[in-house]
Amino acid sequence: MGKHVVVGSGQVGTHLATKLLTRGHDVTVVTRSGGGPDGTHRVTADVADQRRLTEAAEGADVLYNCVSPKYHRWLTDWPPLAASFLAAAEATGAGLVMLGNLYAYGPVNGPMTEDLPLASTTPKSRLRGAMWEQALAAHQAGRIRATEVRASDFFGPGASDQSYLGARFVKPLRAGKPVPLLWPADMPHSWTYLPDVAEALIVAGTDERAWGRPWHVPTNPPLTFREVAERMADIIGRPMPGVRELPWPLIRAAGLFTPLLGELRHVRYQFASPFVVDSSAFESTFGVAPTSMDEALRATVDAF
Known part of the structure; x- marks a missing residue:
């Protein structure tokens, strides 16, 4: 079993940390408040502090970005957070699994697939697209291993x-x-079911086929x-x-x-x-259904 560092203990991070624990992994949860499910190692940190996040991720196999700034604060909060994750992943060698969404595609005609261009023109959605592009560039340069798991609106x-x-x-x-x-x-x-989001993140972090591209969470x-x-x-x-x-x-x-x-x-x-989300790529590659x-x-x- 490996060491998994989950950053964020909100609606996704809590499901993810709990699932990892039940599978026998060593799980560290990093939050500003020091919260997290029982049985996890809890670290209190400002995630934008690259040194603190790197310390928390030392020895980790996987680093999960499940942080969720308030939507109206994305433009100010996301850039330092994203930079911190990239720095920690590069310094520690932990694979970076990013929890993403579908905003960066912008309006589309037909079901959304992972090969669509990130064509949104709104500042916040363009920022989310740029976060993935920066992580992918670092992956392609051999500096980190990265993947992004994208979900539609959560429920559950x-x-x-x-x-x-x-x-x-x-x-x-x-x-x-x-x-x-x-x-x-x-x-x-x-609509994407929260336990399915957590399951997809675990698959992405533990299967070598996931690295270097985005995936859609299995969705009905x-x-x-x-x-x-x-x-x-x-x-x-x-x-x-x-x-x-x-x-x-x-x-x-x-x-x-x-x-x-x-x-x-x-x-x-x-x-x-x-x-409409098309999650057939994830489902067929990893044999996971919603x-x-x-x-x-x-x-x-x-x-x-």
């Missing part, structure tokens, strides 16, 4: 308060009330918000109470006072048209 046990299919989705269904939506109710959208066929609500209502055993779309002008107005809501204009394209949607939705409902 342990999801953050910002999860579109989390508490604010499940609780109204349980109460028999319509689910309030920020986005159109009937647009197909890919897309569902609309309405379809998810119908399935969850059936699991709960209540009649489907319906969904309620909030007017976009109202959301834009609220964004003037709430930074997170103000950022939604940059990702609206992901919900105003089909947003958790069935029915099982994943039941676990999500039970979690709340």
Whole structure:
């Protein structure tokens, strides 16, 4: 068993560290607060401090970037963090596994595959694309081993308060009330189950075939918000109470006072048209399939 260093103990990092522990690995969790699951070695550090992160990663086989700055702070927070990860990976020889997303592709026509250009024109999404390009350049130069595992919107046990299919989705269904939506109710959208994200990160960090390219987390066929609500209502055993779309002008107005809501204009394209992940490359290469949607939705409902 190897030494694995997980940086971040949020919705993904916690799942990842727990899974690694159950497989007998030596797991270190690095956070600013010093948190992490029981059984892990917990290190308190400012991850942007290259010396501290390098110290934590000494002797590690794999270094996982599961950090998640607030979206409205990406432009200030990500550059020093990304530089710290690259420096620590190069200094220690640990393989760098980056948790990524789909923003860097920008709007697309058709399912997203890993060979699409990183064509987004928005500053935050371009930054995420540049982070991968810098890691890939270091990999190709032989300075580090790197891969990126990209996921769509998270859902499942342990999801953050910002999860579109989390508490604010499940609780109204349980109460028999319509689910309030920020986005159109009937647009197909890919949803990625948190335990599948953690599993994909482990595969990427322990299989030599993963290095040097990005991968999409195994993800089920897309569902609309309405379809998810119908399935969850059936699991709960209540009649489907319906969904309620909030007017976009109202959301834009609220964004003037709430930074997170103000950022939604940059990702609206992901919900105003089909947003579909093709994860067949990962599934066929590593023989890993996504958790069935029915099982994943039941676990999500039970979690709340």
